[in-house]
Each structure stands twice: as structure tokens, then as C-alpha cells.
Amino acid sequence: MSTISIRRYASENGALAGLLLLAVVIAVMQPAFLNAQNLLNVGVQAAVIAIMAFGMTFVVVAGGIDLSVGSIAALAAMVGALTAGPLGLVVGALCGLVNGALVSYGKLPPFIATLAMLSVARGLTLVFSEGQPHETDAVVTFLGSNLTPSLPLPLLLMLAFFGITGLILTRTNLGRRMYAIGGNEEAAKLSGIDVRKQKLWIYALSGLFAAAAGLVLAGRLGSAGPQAAVGYELDAIAAVVIGGASLSGGVGRATGTLVGALVLAVLRNGLNLLQVPPFWQQVVIGAVIALAALLDSLRRR
Amino acid sequence: MKTLITARGITKQFGTTKALDGVDLDINAGEVHVLLGENGAGKSTLVKVLAGIHSPDAGTIEGNASLAVIHQELALVPELSVAENLFLNRLPRKFGFVDRAEMRRRAPELLDRVGLDVDPNAKVKDLGIAQQQMIEIARALDKNAGVLILDEPTAVLTDTETDRLLQIMAQLRKNGVGLVFITHHLDEIQRIADRITVLRDGRSVGVLGPRATTQHMIELMVGRSIEEQYPRARQRPGEPLLRLSNFTRRGVFRDINIEVHAGEVVGIAGLVGAGRTEVARAAFGVDDYDYGTVEVDGKPLRRNDVQAAIKAGLGLVPEDRKGQGLVLTATVGQNLELVTLANRDQKRLHDIAGKLRIKGRVEQPVKELSGGNQQKVVIGKWLLADPKVLILDEPTRGVDVGAKVEIYELINRMTAQGRAVLLVSSDLPEVIGMSDRVVVMAHGRVAGELPKGATQDQVMALAVQEISA
Numbered sequence: 001m002s003t004i005s006i007r008r009y010a011s012e013n014g015a016l017a018g019l020l021l022l023a024v025v026i027a028v029m030q031p032a033f034l035n036a037q038n039l040l041n042v043g044v045q046a047a048v049i050a051i052m053a054f055g056m057t058f059v060v061v062a063g064g065i066d067l068s069v070g071s072i073a074a075l076a077a078m079v080g081a082l083t084a085g086p087l088g089l090v091v092g093a094l095c096g097l098v099n100g101a102l103v104s105y106g107k108l109p110p111f112i113a114t115l116a117m118l119s120v121a122r123g124l125t126l127v128f129s130e131g132q133p134h135e136t137d138a139v140v141t142f143l144g145s146n147l148t149p150s151l152p153l154p155l156l157l158m159l160a161f162f163g164i165t166g167l168i169l170t171r172t173n174l175g176r177r178m179y180a181i182g183g184n185e186e187a188a189k190l191s192g193i194d195v196r197k198q199k200l201w202i203y204a205l206s207g208l209f210a211a212a213a214g215l216v217l218a219g220r221l222g223s224a225g226p227q228a229a230v231g232y233e234l235d236a237i238a239a240v241v242i243g244g245a246s247l248s249g250g251v252g253r254a255t256g257t258l259v260g261a262l263v264l265a266v267l268r269n270g271l272n273l274l275q276v277p278p279f280w281q282q283v284v285i286g287a288v289i290a291l292a293a294l295l296d297s298l299r300r301r
Numbered sequence: 302m303k304t305l306i307t308a309r310g311i312t313k314q315f316g317t318t319k320a321l322d323g324v325d326l327d328i329n330a331g332e333v334h335v336l337l338g339e340n341g342a343g344k345s346t347l348v349k350v351l352a353g354i355h356s357p358d359a360g361t362i363e364g365n366a367s368l369a370v371i372h373q374e375l376a377l378v379p380e381l382s383v384a385e386n387l388f389l390n391r392l393p394r395k396f397g398f399v400d401r402a403e404m405r406r407r408a409p410e411l412l413d414r415v416g417l418d419v420d421p422n423a424k425v426k427d428l429g430i431a432q433q434q435m436i437e438i439a440r441a442l443d444k445n446a447g448v449l450i451l452d453e454p455t456a457v458l459t460d461t462e463t464d465r466l467l468q469i470m471a472q473l474r475k476n477g478v479g480l481v482f483i484t485h486h487l488d489e490i491q492r493i494a495d496r497i498t499v500l501r502d503g504r505s506v507g508v509l510g511p512r513a514t515t516q517h518m519i520e521l522m523v524g525r526s527i528e529e530q531y532p533r534a535r536q537r538p539g540e541p542l543l544r545l546s547n548f549t550r551r552g553v554f555r556d557i558n559i560e561v562h563a564g565e566v567v568g569i570a571g572l573v574g575a576g577r578t579e580v581a582r583a584a585f586g587v588d589d590y591d592y593g594t595v596e597v598d599g600k601p602l603r604r605n606d607v608q609a610a611i612k613a614g615l616g617l618v619p620e621d622r623k624g625q626g627l628v629l630t631a632t633v634g635q636n637l638e639l640v641t642l643a644n645r646d647q648k649r650l651h652d653i654a655g656k657l658r659i660k661g662r663v664e665q666p667v668k669e670l671s672g673g674n675q676q677k678v679v680i681g682k683w684l685l686a687d688p689k690v691l692i693l694d695e696p697t698r699g700v701d702v703g704a705k706v707e708i709y710e711l712i713n714r715m716t717a718q719g720r721a722v723l724l725v726s727s728d729l730p731e732v733i734g735m736s737d738r739v740v741v742m743a744h745g746r747v748a749g750e751l752p753k754g755a756t757q758d759q760v761m762a763l764a765v766q767e768i769s770a
């Protein structure tokens with residue numbers, strides 16, 4: 001392999017190299033990390049953030065941001081627990097549609113529109129739940145269960161959503177348009193792309209994915225809590241960015257986001273295994289996010 | 302003669318492309334040194350190496366003259382005012398804060414020097430692209446550098462502004478400044494050059510003197526001669542495909558009546574600010590208008606609706622490729638298929654890239670292409686969509702002489718197939734040579750129409766005409 005193709009390979013898989021390095025370091029310091037059960041755990045822990053982050057990838061590639069995914073996840077899970085799972089998905093997609101409408105037709109900056117939704121969806125969760133956690137029904141609980149002891153369904157769902165995301169981004173017109181809109185909205189418009197309508201779908205997808213993540217989380221825990229998934233939007237954004245997407249739009253891939261979510265999960269798991277105090281864990285995670293973004297920007301020069 | 306900068310054996314490779322391969326260049330005091338070459342020959346890369354933006358893989362640069370560079374792509378801050386852009390990164394200060402009074406005092410002087418009549422407090426994003434270019438020039442002049450490098454500054458300028466710029470350059474030359482000038486307009490080269498270095502595929506293939514003929518320049522540069530610079534093959538006009546009637550946008554353009562028939566190329570000439578781009582954008586549905594109608598193939602078009610326009614068979618190659626034409630983060634292929642998303646056809650993509658002689662791979666990010674090659678991508682995108690009427694707004698901006706002819710041939714092919722073209726261009730020989738009729742606009746109105754074979758003087762006479770509103 002020539003140096004050029006090595007460099008290209010590294011630049012496309014920088015996050016993957018980081019993930020492997022991280023895993024090696026943790027495994028050396030704490031061999032229990034490689035225990036099969038633990039690795040499965042890591043996968044399950046990654047699943048919720050990953051599914052959310054896949055939805056976020058659409059929005060980020062299209063040059064936006066969605067701060068409401070954590071709240072939408074909680075709302076969808078609560079609706080799912082109080083009524084039925086599928087209704088949770090519908091509610092999530094609707095919240096996303098509202099985000100999309102505010103951004104495209106209301107011309108609000110995505111940051112503001114989704115910040116508002118973050119508050120509204122969380123508030124509705126509290127209202128519907130009356131502040132209490134609610135048990136999930138069999139269907140939702142099934143989403144979080146293990147098919148066999150060594151085959152947790154969340155892991156499979158994560159992979160399924162990964163596949164769907166990859167397909168949407170690379171094989172559909174909607175996906176191609178996301179890159180165009182995020183790369184240069186004006187050029188996209190002048191090429192006949194109905195930017196506003198596309199944004200509606202993009203945010204709806206993000207809402208739908210967030211709802212799915214919320215249901216998986218609730219299924220895992222066996223209950224939907226009013227304070228579930230608080231702050232998850234930040235992990236989702238971090239996963240997307242670690243995965244090499246650009247917050248200025250036009251760049252991002254499903255593989256990158258998957259790796260980004262795995263980096264966060266491995267890191268959390270490793271820090272626990274190494275018995276790093278929780279307060280310090282936050283410091284380390286923040287530092288790793290900054291480091292990942294730094295490496296990425298160095299690589300692009 | 303004093304040599305200010307000596308570059309020897311400059312080599313620069315990007316991935317597998319050798320952009321520069323052992324190029325020598327001397328910049329002498331009091332001399333205009335022209336860099337000439339096809340799109341992708343390596344001119345801008347050489348400029349960037351001289352400016353220290355790229356470090357060369359091999360070669361040396363000697364000399365300690367101060368350098369001011371006007372790069373090919375505009376580098377202004379759209380949200381800031383004209384004055385702020387002029388003094389960017391050396392804003393006059395008082396007590397640690399920006400001294401606005403001082404800025405307002407000095408800005409008009411600078412603008413005056415380049416003959417630009419704009420409000421220093423206007424935001425740059427509200428200006429046309431030619432005016433933005435003049436601001437870049439004014440900013441570079443203010444540095445009073447020993448060496449001034451201009452990378453295709455005239456591509457976006459009209460003749461009047463170009464004349465002004467060439468005068469300024471002649472003055473600087475007299476004052477002992479060393480100038481490097483890049484342009485694809487051979488007539489400008491004949492007017493100002495003291496020396497011409499011709500680049501081909503990253504190599505210097507010859508140095509010509511000031512009296513070089515255009516034939517000689519072209520042959521050195523493209524390796525063959527060009528028979529006919531404007532090979533317009535006229536068709537018998539058919540049905541009207543585009544009709545603008547009483548088309549009016551208050552304060553911008555008024556009572557525009559233009560018909561373009563099948564098989565026809567209609568040119569729109571005029572000075573910057575005459576409203577040509579605005580008419581094109583409104584017709585295509587990008588901007589709204591107040592009165593009048595747009596009809597495509599006999600059917601009225603919904604206003605302010607780009608999708609409807611495209612569906613009806615209209616296309617627009619916009620004047621600002623970076624701002625409006627290209628998705629820079631995407632690849633050449635992705636840009637080419639932007640309009641035709643639904644029917645993706647790899648063969649046609651490669652076909653059109655070949656026909657336009659785009660120097661670059663289909664999978665390559667479009668931002669890695671040279672400026673002229675990027676322009677070809679924007680045109681290719683619309684050729685793929687095969688519209689009934691294609692509006693071209695400054696289509697050959699930054700395109701080399703050889704590639705221009707390729708684009709003209711593609712225009713001929715469109716009209717031979719019964720399509721129509723509306724050609725907005727500030728390049729007078731082009732708009733005269735390629736149009737079957739030329740509509741001249743002045744102050745937002747149609748000042749007159751000229752048949753094929755009109756002279757530049759006739760066009761200019763109409764363009765500068767004062768129209769009472």
C-alpha cells in the first residue's frame with residue numbers, strides 16, 4: 001500500500017483507529033474488559049446512544065442540529081408505556097416534524113427550534129407521567145431483552161438501524177439531498193431541491209430514531225421514567241462528531257457515527273472497570289471528545 | 302532590472318496529481334509577469350506556494366519583498382461591512398476599540414482608488430460579485446506591497462472595471478512594484494504583459510515576450526491551434542420557448558420583454574448593475590417579481606418556484622459558482638447529478654465529464670479542482686438535466702480558451718436539438734460571437750436589441766445609455 005492510500009485509509013477510519021487504541025489500552029490495564037459478557041454489555045450500552053446518533057447524523061449532515069432527541073426519547077418511551085410502543089414512535093416522528101416545520105417554514109435556527117422542543121417534550125413527559133415511572137408492556141420490554149443469553153436484542157437493533165442509516169445516506173435521494181443541503185443550501189435550492197420539504201423529513205427521521213432509542217432504553221429498564229435520557233442529546237452529538245461528521249454540514253457517515261457511539265460506550269465501561277470516580281469520568285470523557293475533534297481537524301489540514 | 306523574488310524548481314504534488322513540476326519563476330521590479338495556462342495547469346497552485354499557503358515538495362524561493370495576493374476565490378466576510386472588510390485584520394484602533402470614524406474616513410479614499418462607488422457601510426453580501434472583487438483589489442492595494450499577485454481578478458469584471466484595473470497595474474509597474482497577473486483573456490495579456498510564462502500540466506513550457514501573438518499563446522498553452530474562437534452554428538429559430546413579458550421588479554428591472562425561440566441563442570449584455578443577473582434569477586424562480594409573466598414553451602410559470610421552473614424545462618447556471626453553483630464538500634459526480642438525482646446514470650456522468658474535459662476524477666471532492674474545472678462542473682450539471690431553455694449567467698468565467706470552445710460547441714449542440722439558450726455575459730466578444738441576437742440592458746431596462754454581427758461599440762453605446770425612468 002502506498003503512503004497515499006494509507007493516509008486516505010487512516011483519514012477515513014481515524015475514529016476506528018482511535019476506538020481500537022482505546023480498547024487495547026483498557027484491555028491491558030484491565031483484562032476483564034475483554035470478557036465476552038462485558039463486551040456484550042458495552043454493545044448494549046452503546047445501542048441507545050447509537051440509534052439516537054444515527055438520527056442525529058441525518059440532521060448534522062444536512063447542516064443542522066437536534067437538541068431535543070433526549071427529551072423526545074423520554075416522551076416516546078412514556079407514551080409507549082402508558083399506551084402502546086408504536087404510538088411512541090408516532091409521537092417521536094411528530095415531534096421531529098414540528099422541529100422540521102419550525103426550522104424550514106418558521107426559519108428558526110435549528111439550535112433554537114430544537115432547544116424549545118427539548119423543553120416541551122420533557123415537560124409533556126412529566127405531565128403524562130405525573131412525575132412517576134411507568135412499567136413497560138411486554139412488547140416494549142421485549143425490545144430490551146436478550147434473545148438468547150449471548151444475543152441481546154438492542155445490539156441487533158443497533159445494527160439494523162446502522163444498516164438503514166447507511167442505506168438512507170448513500171442510496172436514497174433524500175440522503176443525497178442531505179449532503180447537498182448541508183454542503184451548500186443555496187446551490188441545493190438552485191438545483192431544484194425543495195430544501196424546506198427535505199428538512200421536514202430529516203427532522204422527522206431524527207425524531208423517529210430518538211423515539212426508537214427511547215423505547216429500547218425503557219425496554220431494557222422495564223420502565224419509562226420522567227427523567228430518562230436526560231442529556232443524551234449531547235452524547236449523540238458527540239458520537240456523530242467523533243465519527244468525523246462536520247457540524248458545519250455536508251460531511252458524515254453511518255460507520256463513523258457507529259464508531260463514535262462505541263468509543264463513548266467503551267470509554268464509560270473502561271472507566272468503570274478501572275474504578276475511576278464518576279466525577280473524574282466526566283472530565284476524561286470531555287477530554288476525549290475534544291481530543292477526537294482535534295485529531296479530526298488536524299487530519300483535514 | 303531588480304529581481305524581487307526568484308523561485309526555482311517548484312514542485313508540488315496533491316495525491317496522485319502533480320500540480321507543479323519543477324517550475325521556475327522570476328518576479329522583477331517594475332514588470333508585469335503573466336502566468337498563462339489551461340484550467341488545472343497549476344497557476345493558482347504556484348501562487349499559493351509563493352504566498353506560503355502550500356509548502357512546495359521541492360524547490361526554492363528567494364527574495365524578501367513584501368507580498369500582497371488576490372486569490373482566485375473571493376476571501377471576504379459577507380456579514381461585515383465594506384469598510385470592515387477593507388481593513389480586516391488591521392482595523393484602525395483608538396483606546397483598544399475599533400476607530401469607526403477613522404475607518405469611515407479612509408474607506409472612501411481606497412474605494413475611490415479602484416473607482417468603486419458603494420456605501421462603505423453596506424454589507425459585502427449585498428454586493429455583486431464584481432464589486433466584491435474590486436473590494437479585494439482595494440484591500441490588496443492598501444498593503445503597498447513590493448509584489449502584487451492577482452489570480453484571475455478580471456474573470457468577474459466587466460470591461461470598464463478591467464480597464465480601470467489595468468490602469469492601476471500600469472501605475473504600480475511604473476512605481477517599481479513587481480506584478481504577477483493571471484487571466485484567461487488573451488487581449489488583456491497583450492495590453493499589459495512584459496513577460497508571459499506558459500504553464501502546461503504543471504510544467505513551464507515557455508516564456509514569451511510582450512509582443513506574442515494570441516495564436517502563439519494558444520498553441521503553447523493547449524498544444525494545438527484553435528480554428529474558430531466563436532463557432533456559432535446558427536439554426537432556423539422555431540417556436541418561442543421562453544417569453545418574458547412586462548417583467549418587472551420594482552427598483553431592479555422594468556418592462557423586460559424578451560423572447561427566446563427554439564434553436565436560438567439570445568445574449569444579454571450590459572454593465573454590472575444593469576439588472577441582468579436579477580432578471581435571470583427571477584425568471585428561474587429564485588427571486589420574486591412584481592409584474593409580468595414568464596412563459597416556458599407557451600405555459601405560464603409559477604412565480605418564485607424553482608422546482609416548477611425546472612419541471613417546466615428551465616435551467617440556470619448561476620454567476621457565483623462557489624456560493625450558488627457547487628456543493629464544495631461533495632464530489633464531482635455528486636455535483637453533476639444534483640439536478641437529476643432521480644435518474645442516476647454513471648455512464649452519462651463520465652460522458653459529460655469527458656466532453657467538458659473536466660480535469661479531475663468523478664469521485665474527487667470538487668473543492669480539489671481548479672477554478673475553471675469547477676465552473677465546468679456547474680455547466681455539466683445542467684447539461685445532464687437537458688432543459689428546454691438554459692439560462693447561462695457568465696458561463697465561461699475562469700474557463701480557458703480551449704475549454705471555452707468546448708462549451709460553445711455544447712451550446713451549439715443544444716440549439717441543434719431544438720433547445721434554447723439565454724446567454725448573460727460580460728465578455729463582449731463572447732456574447733456577440735455566440736448569440737443570434739443581443740439584448741442590451743441598462744439601468745434595469747432593455748436599452749435595445751442588436752442582430753448578429755453587431756460590433757462591441759454598438760453594444761457599449763447602448764449599455765452606457767442614460768435612460769430616463
Ligand SMILES: Nc1ncnc2c1ncn2[C@@H]1O[C@H](COP(=O)(O)OP(=O)(O)OP(=O)(O)O)[C@@H](O)[C@H]1O
Binds near residue numbers: 342661669701
Ligand atoms: N488541494 C488540492 N487537492 C488536490 N488537488 C489539487 C488541490 N489544489 C489543486 N489541485 C489540483 O492541481 C492542479 C492544478 O490546479 P490549479 O488550481 O493550480 O490550476 P489553475 O492553473 O489555477 O487552473 P484554473 O485556470 O482553472 O484556475 C489541478 O489538477 C487541481 O485539481
Ligand SMILES: [Mg+2]
Binds near residue numbers: 345346452671672
Ligand atoms: Mg486557478
